[in-house]
Amino acid sequence: MSHMLDIALIxxxxxxxxxxxxxxxxxxxxxxxxxxxxxxxxxxGTNFLEQRRDRRALVLSDEDQDVCVLGLQGLAAELGVWLLIGSAIVRSGHAGDDRAANRSLLIDPGGRIVARYDKLHVFDVDLPNGESYRESAGIRPGDAAAVAQMPWGRLGLSVCYDVRFPQLFRRLAKAGAEVIAVPAAFTVPTGRAHWETLLRARAIETGAFVLAPAQGGLHEDGRSTWGRTLAVSPWGEVLGVLDHDAPGVLSLQLDLSAVETARRSVPQLSHDREFAGPA
Known part of the structure; x- marks a missing residue:
């Protein structure tokens, strides 16, 4: 198995x-x-970003009928690449719940979906600048973490707001994830304040590569996102960044042997202890 992996963040x-x-x-x-x-x-939100609920209802579809998902399955097969749809907004498939799922989909070079992950943590917040978000109004949170096997190693899945929950990332690392994806559509205020710091912290804590492809700029539905797509090494170093909001491609080569080196140097994943309290 090769330790070298050529990747691109979109x-x-x-x-x-x-x-x-x-x-x-x-x-x-x-x-x-x-x-x-x-x-x-x-x-x-690779397939669409639409926060206006009446309009989103018109474009929401089942995973196996979504035009973008189907098109990207075909494109992965045509190009012979592994493709992670950071997330697609699709019907959740849960009876009695009309909310969507915010779902990561890993596609193999044959165009097959080989792993799925529904975003666990939804973003409900009132920001100091007056912006308000209620993701739970339209998104049904998932209930299970996911790690997928690839030819080069194991890929842990997360989405956006999940990055604020280090316990998820620790679980992914302990399940063997050497690379953890954090596809996002971060708000501008939180992105400016926290985006890079959170991503570097999660990489350091897990000894894993953290790859964070992002939305950026002013969208048709009126929201603005932070951009600044980022890749971080297992030692917490920024390997590459798109330092803007515009669409683009960040291409890198990862040496996956750096995961073992980092985890040997700081073996924190094996040092958990049970403890009492606080009351």
């Missing part, structure tokens, strides 16, 4: 329809594949 400014999402991201994925990427990761 930064997007996704439109408000699934066809628009597919048309927007496909050229960037083709560019990444042409540059030699074996694993390509896209952001949260």
């Amino acid at each position: 930064q997007t400014r996704t439109p408000a329809t699934a066809q628009g999402g597919l048309d927007h991201v496909s050229p960037l994925i083709r560019q990444a594949a042409a540059d030699g990427a074996q694993l390509i990761l896209t952001p949260e």
Whole structure:
């Protein structure tokens, strides 16, 4: 098994329809594949970003009928690459709950979906600048973590707000994840304050590569996202960043042997202790 892995992180400014999402991201994925990427990761909300509930109801579909998901399965097969759809907004499939799932989908070079993960933690917040978000109003949170096997090692899955919950990342690392994906559509205020710091902390704590493809800029539905797609080493070093909001591709080569080196140097994953309290 090779320790070297060529990856690409895609930064997007996704439109408000699934066809628009597919048309927007496909050229960037083709560019990444042409540059030699074996694993390509896209952001949260790759298929569409639409927070207006009446309009979202018109474009929401089942996973197996979503125009963008189907198109990206075909594109992965055409290009012969592994592709992580950072997330697609699709019907959850739970009877009696009309909320969507915010779902990561890992696609193999045959175009098959080989792993799924529904975002565990949903973003409900009133920000100091007056912005308010109630992701739980439209998104049904998942209830299980996920680690997927790839030819180069194991990939842990998370989405956006999950990055604030280190216990999830520790579980992923203990399940063997050497690379952890954090596709996101971060708000501008929280992105400016916390984005890089959180990603570097999660990498240091787990001794894993953390790969964070992001949405960036002003979207059709009126939201603004932070961008700054980022890749972090297991030692917490920033390996690469798109230091802007515009759509683009960040291409890197990872030496996965750095995971073992970091975990030998600081063997924190084996040093958990049970403890009492606090009361």
